[in-house]
Amino acid sequence: MMWMDVENITLTINDSSVSGREGMTILEVAKENGIDIPTLCYIPELSPTGACRICVVEVEGSRALVAACHTPIAQGMVIRTHSPKVLETRKTIVELLMASHCGFCMICEKANICDLRKIAADLEVGLPRFETEKRFYQIEDVSPYVQRDMSKCVLCWKCIRACREIAKKNVYGTAYRGFDAKVVVDCDQPLNKEVCRDCGICINYCPTGALTRPKKLGEEKKGKPLVISS
Amino acid sequence: MPQKRVVLKNCGIIDPRQIATYLQQDGFKAWQKVSTEMTPEQVIEEVKTSGLRGRGGAGFPCWLKWDLARKSPGIEKYVICNADEGEMGTFKDKYILGNDPFSLIEGIAIAAYAVGARQSFIYLRAEYHYLLDLLQQAIKQVEAKGFLKHVKIDIRLGAGAYVCGEESALMDSIEGKRGEARYRPPFPTTEGLWQKPTTINNVETLMNIPQIILNGASWFNQIGTERSKGTKVFSVSGDVAKPGVYELVLGTPLRELVVDLAAGEKIKAVQVGGSAGRIVPYDKIDTPLSFETVLGSGAVIVLNESRDIVNAVYKSLEFLAEESCGKCAPCREGTKAIVGIMEKFSKGEGSERDIKLLEQLSSALPLSSLCGLGQAAPFPVMDSLQYFKDSYQSRIKEKKVGVVK
Numbered sequence: 001m002m003w004m005d006v007e008n009i010t011l012t013i014n015d016s017s018v019s020g021r022e023g024m025t026i027l028e029v030a031k032e033n034g035i036d037i038p039t040l041c042y043i044p045e046l047s048p049t050g051a052c053r054i055c056v057v058e059v060e061g062s063r064a065l066v067a068a069c070h071t072p073i074a075q076g077m078v079i080r081t082h083s084p085k086v087l088e089t090r091k092t093i094v095e096l097l098m099a100s101h102c103g104f105c106m107i108c109e110k111a112n113i114c115d116l117r118k119i120a121a122d123l124e125v126g127l128p129r130f131e132t133e134k135r136f137y138q139i140e141d142v143s144p145y146v147q148r149d150m151s152k153c154v155l156c157w158k159c160i161r162a163c164r165e166i167a168k169k170n171v172y173g174t175a176y177r178g179f180d181a182k183v184v185v186d187c188d189q190p191l192n193k194e195v196c197r198d199c200g201i202c203i204n205y206c207p208t209g210a211l212t213r214p215k216k217l218g219e220e221k222k223g224k225p226l227v228i229s230s
Numbered sequence: 231m232p233q234k235r236v237v238l239k240n241c242g243i244i245d246p247r248q249i250a251t252y253l254q255q256d257g258f259k260a261w262q263k264v265s266t267e268m269t270p271e272q273v274i275e276e277v278k279t280s281g282l283r284g285r286g287g288a289g290f291p292c293w294l295k296w297d298l299a300r301k302s303p304g305i306e307k308y309v310i311c312n313a314d315e316g317e318m319g320t321f322k323d324k325y326i327l328g329n330d331p332f333s334l335i336e337g338i339a340i341a342a343y344a345v346g347a348r349q350s351f352i353y354l355r356a357e358y359h360y361l362l363d364l365l366q367q368a369i370k371q372v373e374a375k376g377f378l379k380h381v382k383i384d385i386r387l388g389a390g391a392y393v394c395g396e397e398s399a400l401m402d403s404i405e406g407k408r409g410e411a412r413y414r415p416p417f418p419t420t421e422g423l424w425q426k427p428t429t430i431n432n433v434e435t436l437m438n439i440p441q442i443i444l445n446g447a448s449w450f451n452q453i454g455t456e457r458s459k460g461t462k463v464f465s466v467s468g469d470v471a472k473p474g475v476y477e478l479v480l481g482t483p484l485r486e487l488v489v490d491l492a493a494g495e496k497i498k499a500v501q502v503g504g505s506a507g508r509i510v511p512y513d514k515i516d517t518p519l520s521f522e523t524v525l526g527s528g529a530v531i532v533l534n535e536s537r538d539i540v541n542a543v544y545k546s547l548e549f550l551a552e553e554s555c556g557k558c559a560p561c562r563e564g565t566k567a568i569v570g571i572m573e574k575f576s577k578g579e580g581s582e583r584d585i586k587l588l589e590q591l592s593s594a595l596p597l598s599s600l601c602g603l604g605q606a607a608p609f610p611v612m613d614s615l616q617y618f619k620d621s622y623q624s625r626i627k628e629k630k631v632g633v634v635k
Contacts, residue, residue, distance in 0.1 A: 050413035052559050053598045064605060065597045070413045085597070092594035096563035129587060130567040131574075155556070174408060174556070177391070179566040181556025 011077040020073050027055055027068035030081060037081050038090065038119045040097075040207055041156035042069040046165050049157050053093055054119060057081045065089060091123050099128035100135055100179070101208075102151040108209045115207030116154055137182075140190040145198040147214040148191055155181060159202035159211060167201045233491070234453065236461045237437045238477045241329035246364055249371040252332040258377050260440035261339050265380075268443075270300060273344040277439070279447035281459035285528070286312060286395075286432035287503065288602070289458075289521040295429045298419035299345045302427035307347040309381070310404070310423065310430040311338055314355045314388050314395040317504035318549060319529035322463040323433040325475045327354075327361050330437070331368035335383065337436030339372075340443060342381035345429050350383045353400050356390040392553035396601050397430045399555060410557045411601030434463055434528075455481035458520035468501075468532035470494040478519065485515045488532050496535045499617070504529035505546040506606035509539070509613035539618040540625060543610045544572035550607045561604025564595045568611060575622065578629040585622060588615060 007019040013030060020029040025048070030037050040052035048070035056065035060078035065086060080086060098120055105111050137150040160172040160183060171191070175184040185191045203211045235241075244251040252258075264273055278293035299307060311334065315323040327334065338350050354362060362385060369383050386404050388394050394403045398412035401423045422428025438460060442450045453460050458480040464487055467473045471493035478487060484502070488494040500510045502519070503526020510517055510524060517523050533542055551565035568591055571584045592608030592615070599605045615622065624630065 048413065049557075050600055051557050053600065054559070056598050064599075067413065067600075072415065088590075089594045089598050092564075092590055093560050093598060096567055097559055099567065100563055129583075130570065132563065132567045132570050155559070155562070157557075174410070177393070177556050178552050178554040179556070179562060181562060 009073050009075050011073055011075070011079065013079045014081055024073050025069060026057060026059075026066070026071050026073055026077075026079060029073055030057075030068060030079075035081055037068050038122060039069055040115060040119060040154065041158060043158060043161065043205060046158075046161045049161065051155065051157050052097075054090055056086060056089055056093075058083050058086050087123070091125055094120050094123055094125045095128045096130060096132075097154055098125060099130040099132045101154065102134050102136065104152070108152065109212060110152075110209035114209065132179075141214055142190040142192050143196055144193060144214060145196060145200060146191055146203060147212045149210055149212070150182060151210075152208045153183060153210040154208055155183065156207055157183070158205040158207065159183060162201050162205045167199050169196070169199075171196050172202070233477060234461050234479050235477055236441050236450075236453070237326065237434055237463050238330075238475070239441065240333060241325065244330060244332070246329055246331055247367060249332060249368070249375060252330075253375075256444060257332055258336055258372075258375070260443035261336050261377055264340050264343055264443055270344045270346060273340060273443070274300065276447045277344070277442060280442045280450040281447075281454075281457075282435065282438055282442060282450065283458065283521060284432055285434035285438075285462065287317075287525070287527040289525065292431065292435055295419055295431070296341065296344050298417070299347075299422075299427040299429045302420045304427055306349075306424075306426045307345055308423045308426060308428040309338060309342045309345055309347040309350040310397075310400065310428060311350070311352045311433060311436055312395065312397065312400060312430050313358070313433050314353050314400060315358075315433075315527075316355060316392040316395045316553075317506075317527045317529050318546070319465060319467050319501070319504050319531040320527050321465045321467075322475050322528055323355075324358055324361070325465075326433055326437060326463070327358065327365065331365050332372065333437050333440055334433060335368060335372050335378070337431075337439040338383060339377060339381060340439050341429065341431060341436060345427075347429075348381055350381050351404055351423075352383060352385045353394075353404060354385055354387050355395075356388045359387060362387065391555075392549075393555045393601070393603055396603060398601065400430065401428065408555075410555045411603070413600060432527075453479055455518065455520045455522065457522055458525075462519065462525065462528055464519075464528045464530050466492040466530045466532065468494075468530075469497070469534035469537070470532050480520045480525075481518045483516045483518050484510060484524075484530075487519065487530060488515070492530075492532070494532045494534070497532055498535045498537055499533045499539060501531040501533065501542070501546075501610070502526055502529070503609075504531070505549050506603065506609055507531075508609055509543075509617065511617040514617075539614050539621050540572070540575050543614045544569070544576055546610045547572055547607065550603065554603060554607075555601075558598075558600035558604060560595050560598045561600065561607065564591050564599075564604065565607050567591060568608065572611075575625050576631070578625065578631040580622065580626050582626065585615065585619075585626075 055068040058080040140148040282292045283289040394409040399409035403409040418428045502524045507526045
């Protein structure tokens with residue numbers, strides 16, 4: 001539709017005037033204008049969930065900070081994405097996530113490509129000061145397609161949404177409450193091949209090393225046969 | 231200001247199992263007036279002039295919810311009565327539901343008429359299952375009298391989760407899902423239950439409606455302070471001689487409630503608004519109870535001088551950490567971190583560093599949490615650090631362990 005393309009909403013982000021279309025979120029407008037807001041639970045193609053709260057920004061007139069990933073823009077909004085208040089809050093949240101994270105970064109497969117670690121480094125969050133207990137679960141390696149190490153899960157609900165909205169399978173759900181909240185299959189059973197086929201979409205979306213493709217023994221050796229020509 | 235019975239007008243006077251006794255007390259006169267003389271817009275206008283604000287704790291203007299839901303497009307709309315009274319120390323709705331279910335049903339009937347809803351739900355707390363039969367009987371009797379032709383009232387039982395008293399989690403629970411807070415906007419008035427416009431009102435808010443319609447908005451408007459109109463039902467518990475349910479005009483000083491009425495002695499502090507409420511020290515006991523100052527859901531927990539504030543806060547936070555839905559990171563991890571630090575204090579291992587961490591957490595959580603639970607959870611910590619910092623510091627210096635006086 002023609003009118004959809006008209007940028008008719010003007011707002012201020014970090015003291016510069018920008019414009020956006022109706023129905024866009026703060027995050028989308030910020031991205032278009034080259035402002036980087038860190039996100040953990042946001043996937044552009046899926047519905048937002050607002051779970052990680054790392055993308056919080058300051059909106060003038062709002063008592064609390066709002067999450068950029070799901071808040072639609074409005075005419076005349078005045079937004080600050082990197083004010084001291086925002087940065088302080090973001091740092092606290094990441095520090096909290098790191099505090100309960102198992103912290104096997106050295107031996108984790110995702111070590112250098114982990115989203116949580118990237119965000120922590122960007123926000124200059126060092127070793128967490130909070131002494132909360134860490135989540136430890138047994139590695140679930142029943143399924144030949146997906147290996148789940150829930151100790152590394154940061155509960156961003158990405159796998160749940162990817163499975164529900166892209167694979168249309170609804171394999172994952174949430175269970176328990178508070179700190180014990182966990183992404184589960186059925187009634188907290190290990191993932192098995194009866195419920196999950198090998199689409200592996202969730203693995204691609206996992207920001208940490210919680211979901212990985214299981215390595216078969218000797219897989220690396222499998223390749224072209226070695227031919228020695230004389 | 232004296233006690234005034236507006237919400238509790240019929241409690242103890244009528245028989246909750248006999249609609250005839252309610253009809254004798256001008257029962258359903260308000261509904262008859264609404265259905266015969268008033269348009270839905272007029273009803274909303276009347277509630278607007280009365281200045282009635284939500285009694286669940288947030289104090290959102292009641293008329294605005296109704297108006298937004300009414301103006302939202304769609305034929306299917308819902309009115310939900312929030313009877314999931316989970317806040318620690320709150321038992322006013324239990325008293326109301328058990329003594330005067332008919333006023334509530336009349337309030338729902340009027341609200342449904344104003345909003346344009348044909349279906350209504352009463353979300354009853356799981357622990358109040360013994361009231362289920364009484365409520366169902368009451369609804370049946372009202373239906374038999376022909377007052378509920380425009381709306382069907384169903385009762386949904388909760389399953390014991392505190393967070394399901396939060397409106398978006400409550401809707402998830404009615405939909406049959408796990409109760410998790412939703413992000414806003416969209417607000418329930420545009421996309422609520424099953425993505426349809428929905429208004430959610432507290433039991434006490436709806437109890438006020440028949441009285442406002444019968445006696446007129448200007449009568450209601452005269453009661454209370456400038457921005458808090460009407461009366462409020464308080465549930466007083468803790469170290470008082472006469473705990474119970476009291477109804478007071480808004481703006482009444484806290485002293486009148488806990489000292490004069492409930493006969494509390496040697497008070498150290500009063501926790502107003504339940505586990506996630508504000509802590510009022512004794513030297514501020516003349517604070518008026520209103521939306522401008524402290525109010526919350528009306529839970530008033532009195533702590534006398536033998537109580538330890540750090541321990542009380544620890545217990546409150548332990549409850550909130552367990553009842554967090556676990557969706558958003560600041561609430562899930564933050565409440566747990568606070569509990570961890572408070573536990574250190576209770577073991578006599580706290581330090582000045584921990585106070586700094588508590589301050590950092592209690593500034594981040596209200597700013598970033600997804601719903602009211604996480605936003606309000608650090609309030610007891612903040613208030614105790616403000617008014618009772620010496621009890622933290624004495625624990626650090628003397629390495630006090632456990633519950634100390």
